[in-house]
Amino acid sequence: MAEITLEAITKSFGLVEVIKGVDLRIADKEFVVFVGPSGCGKSTMLRLIAGLEEVTTGKVMIDGEDVTALSAPERGLSMVFQSYALYPHLTVRENMGFPLSVAGASKKEIKAAVDDAAAVLRLEPLLERKPKDLSGGQRQRVAIGRAIVRAPSAFLFDEPLSNLDAALRVQMRIEIARLRAKLDATMIYVTHDQVEAMTLADRIVVFSAGKIEQMGAPLELYRNPANIFVATFIGSPT
Numbered sequence: 001m002a003e004i005t006l007e008a009i010t011k012s013f014g015l016v017e018v019i020k021g022v023d024l025r026i027a028d029k030e031f032v033v034f035v036g037p038s039g040c041g042k043s044t045m046l047r048l049i050a051g052l053e054e055v056t057t058g059k060v061m062i063d064g065e066d067v068t069a070l071s072a073p074e075r076g077l078s079m080v081f082q083s084y085a086l087y088p089h090l091t092v093r094e095n096m097g098f099p100l101s102v103a104g105a106s107k108k109e110i111k112a113a114v115d116d117a118a119a120v121l122r123l124e125p126l127l128e129r130k131p132k133d134l135s136g137g138q139r140q141r142v143a144i145g146r147a148i149v150r151a152p153s154a155f156l157f158d159e160p161l162s163n164l165d166a167a168l169r170v171q172m173r174i175e176i177a178r179l180r181a182k183l184d185a186t187m188i189y190v191t192h193d194q195v196e197a198m199t200l201a202d203r204i205v206v207f208s209a210g211k212i213e214q215m216g217a218p219l220e221l222y223r224n225p226a227n228i229f230v231a232t233f234i235g236s237p238t
């Protein structure tokens with residue numbers, strides 16, 4: 001399980017404070033979507049949660065344990081980025097198994113985990129192909145597959161579909177909803193796509209300039225945006 005609690009998080013790069021005091025409790029198995037304008041700190045928030053970046057002040061807790069001082073591998077969360085660099089010289093199977101082989105898993109363990117992940121993502125027919133012989137959507141599924149082989153208790157997605165064309169995005173959105181139901185893990189998902197946010201989220205968190213502007217269930221925000229800013233991101237057009 002993974003309940004993630006953020007307490008009074010700030011982050012400065014040099015003299016510039018980009019995260020300005022964020023408090024947030026994400027329940028175990030909750031699907032939380034972060035939205036907000038470019039540069040408001042969404043990616044930085046994910047990196048702070050994953051441990052890829054150190055907080056300036058504040059506390060990150062996972063299941064009640066203070067993990068603020070722990071490195072990314074010690075926190076054990078899995079992150080999926082917008083640019084999904086696969087190793088071109090490795091097959092899909094080898095790409096997906098890579099995080100486990102780095103972690104020192106046996107060949108048998110790697111095969112079992114990759115086969116499981118491939119079944120979930122319906123990648124079985126593609127396992128022996130190289131990335132160049134895959135479509136954009138298939139590559140993104142492999143990148144997600146690589147994130148799930150380690151069976152982390154939480155996933156952090158940073159605009160994973162934004163490089164895909166509109167039709168593929170719709171298909172992948174369905175895929176992610178399916179994945180979510182299967183994996184039963186905590187998920188934090190950054191997107192600038194309102195439909196993705198509305199359809200995937202248990203709760204949407206709207207960020208503005210390093211702070212939480214408003215959060216709530218999709219329909220709650222849609223019907224009662226606190227201000228025009230939130231309304232432009234998620235609110236009802238009326």
Ligand code: ADP
Pocket residue numbers: 013018036037038039040041042043044045
């Ligand atoms: P978003 O993902 O919402 O578009 P980011 O989290 O990427 O926003 O960036 C938030 C702010 O922090 C931006 O002003 C960005 O320029 C700045 N920033 C992000 N990473 C760094 C860094 N490593 N060094 C300096 N400034 C950074």
Ligand code: MG
Pocket residue numbers: 042043044
């Ligand atoms: Mg970003």
